[in-house]
Amino acid sequence: MNIIKILLKQLFLRPATNMFPAKYAPESATDFLKKVGDKSITLINPVAVPDRYRGKISYNREDCTGCKLCIRVCPTKAIEFIPDEKKIKIFVSRCCFCSQCNDICPSNCLSMTSEFMLSNYDKFADDLIVTH
Numbered sequence: 001m002n003i004i005k006i007l008l009k010q011l012f013l014r015p016a017t018n019m020f021p022a023k024y025a026p027e028s029a030t031d032f033l034k035k036v037g038d039k040s041i042t043l044i045n046p047v048a049v050p051d052r053y054r055g056k057i058s059y060n061r062e063d064c065t066g067c068k069l070c071i072r073v074c075p076t077k078a079i080e081f082i083p084d085e086k087k088i089k090i091f092v093s094r095c096c097f098c099s100q101c102n103d104i105c106p107s108n109c110l111s112m113t114s115e116f117m118l119s120n121y122d123k124f125a126d127d128l129i130v131t132h
Contacts, residue, residue, distance in 0.1 A: 049114040054097045056115040057090050061132045063109035064088065070101035070110060090130040093123035 021043045026032035035041045049055065066086035071079045078094035079101060081087075102110045120128055 046116075049116065052112075053114050053116075054099050054112045056092055056113050056118055057095065057101070057130055058111045058113045059088070059090060059130045059132065060109040060111075061087055063107045065107050065109075067106060069104045069106065073100045073104050075100070087131075091123075092118060092128040092130060093120075 022032065022041075032041075036043060064087055066081070066088075068081055068088075070088065071081055075098060076094045076096050078091045078096075080089045080091070082089055097112070099112055102112060118128065122128075
């Protein structure tokens with residue numbers, strides 16, 4: 001019975017599709033960028049992320065106790081322990097954004113941000129590895 005209630009609620013929600021950066025796909029990316037540079041067209045701002053959105057992980061290094069609970073619950077093995085420092089390193093390219101590490105952390109040093117533009121050609125790029 002609860003599922004029917006959820007389905008009806010979903011039926012009347014607005015789409016969460018983000019048409020950023022343009023409403024329609026441009027014929028040519030270079031022409032599109034030139035028009036943006038000339039200010040003949042404007043970019044559509046990204047849609048505001050909803051409450052409790054699970055974006056890139058934030059890590060407060062000073063509050064971390066090195067308990068390794070986050071490593072145990074991570075299903076994708078995105079978190080590695082640095083034994084010398086008794087701290088962790090998070091590989092965002094491996095993360096599935098399940099937030100299990102945040103939920104289990106006793107010192108609350110992990111949290112999810114609203115950052116969603118994380119694409120990169122290098123999965124080991126500095127902005128995709130969280131160490132502080």
